[in-house]
Amino acid sequence: MEVGTEEERYTSKLTITMHSTKYDPNLPIFGNKVIGVNYGVLEMHGVERPITWTDLKETAAIGATSITLNDMSGESLDW
Amino acid sequence: MITFTEPLVFKHYAGVQYFGDDFIEMRAEVGLLTRNVKYMGDPETSSDNQYGAVIIMHSPGDETTAARIDSIELTNVGQAFILGSYPIHFHMIGTVHSSYVRNNAIHHTFNRAVTIHGVHYLHVSNNVAYHTMGHTIFIEDAAETKNLIEHNLIVDVRRSWSLLNTDQTPASIWITNPDNIIRYNHAAGSDRYSYWYDLQITAIGPSFDPNICPENTQLGEFHDNVAHSNGRYGLRIFHNLLPREHPCEPISETNRPIIANFYNLVSYKNKRNGAIIEKSGAVQWHNFKVADNLEHGMEFSVTKYMSFVEDGLAKIVGGLVIGRSENTEEALDRHSPKGVVCSRSENFSFEGVKFYNFNYNHAAAIGTCSHCWHDNNTDSGGRTVTVSNLYFDETV
Secondary structure, X not given: OEEOOOOOOOOOOEEEEEOOOOOOOOEOOOEXXXXXXXXXXXXXXXXXXXXXXXXXXXXXXXXXXXXXEEOOOOOXXXX | OEEXXXXXXXXXXXXXXXXXXEEEEEEOEEEOOOOOEEEEEOOOOHHHHOEOEEEEEEOOOOXXXXXXXXXXXXXXXOEOOOXXXXXXXXXXXXXXXXXXXXXXXXXXXXXXXXXXXXXEOOEEEOOEEEEEEOOOEEEOOOOXXXXXXXXXXXXXXXXXXXXXXXXXXXXXXXXXXXXXXXEOOEEEEEOOEEEEEOOOOOEOHHHOEOOOOHHHOOOOXXXXXXXXXXXXXXXXXXXXXXOEOOOOOOOEOOEOEOOEEEEOOEEEOOOOEEEEEEEEOOEEEEOOEEEOOOOEEEEEEEXXXXXXXXXXXXXXXXXXEEOOXXXXXXXHHHOOOEEEEOOOOOOEXXXXXXXXXXXXXXXXXXXXXXXXXXXXXXXXXXXXXXXXXXXXXXXX
């Protein structure tokens, strides 16, 4: 199964929504409501975000309505 | 700059505090939960039933299945009450050199985030996991080795009553075999622990093998991780860690102990300790920085002398131990923590540690006889501890 590749990422918006309850038919090991890969390759590559998490540049007080973030080099990041 | 429509309910601290020429950096982490590709359980039933979507990779045999999951969002994932149905689950494959899980956001889950089960050489890096249930990055059978868990952010790990017993006291990263690489992660706000080395006596589960002895296995890497704001311990090594060359054999002249070096943990504002180990061989903690922990900073409970190795003591080397910093909470006013708690056995030492700010209640820089307060303990507490080159500020 392929949603983009390392070289050609999937750049549009895509939502895969899964439905089932635990009482519906299911496969051994894999169950249901599942992407199951057996002797296969799964590729899922969305748009890469260079920074997936960081931390605050300065303390955010109770009641604040904005925060300033650090990026990895200590610059201010705007997501 | 990020702006909100609703104002913040809590304070979120960020700052660098200097103590002498050393410092501790504490900053509230911020993770990005959305991606353009989204994999999810249906919003109508998933949350009500705690029954979300999952991704399972399985085929027996090295490199027989691969998954490269990169920069996607997973939400309403994992299936509570069903062992094995996790958001991303690598199951009994063997080596998976070409697989990775990186740059993803995995949030609002009902059963963990990433399970590493019977696989080696998996890379799990740069992910954000938020609001999960049970051990969140999970190394299952204690046979797994050489997996890389690097630079992940794991926040808000909740207890699960619908999984294994140990998931009632969950860890952000649960490590059953020391021979894995855990580095540059931040784990905060777990109901119990950030990093739990729950080292097994043998490999367990479908990987059961009496000839794999994880509690005596050489440490892969543990360095530059951050733990804070947990319900119990930032780092917990429990029960035993006594590494040696041949893990399943007794220590002897031809089976020498191996020193397990842990480096640069920053662990603060935990409701018990920054770090604790139950029974240790030559385990050495280097340059740990701990602050504002309600019970203790660092604690070794039982230390075994390791013959046949130079420098074979369990010990703390360097580090910064702060009783109270400017990022403290009121709760600390009702506690009297100790900076370092010594073992209830011989063979423990610490050197080059700096202590600051223990001038409140009955707080103290150093405590003795770990867990001797316990009802079941008959120990009187007199032990030899070797210390050198310590620094105490004027409050101690």
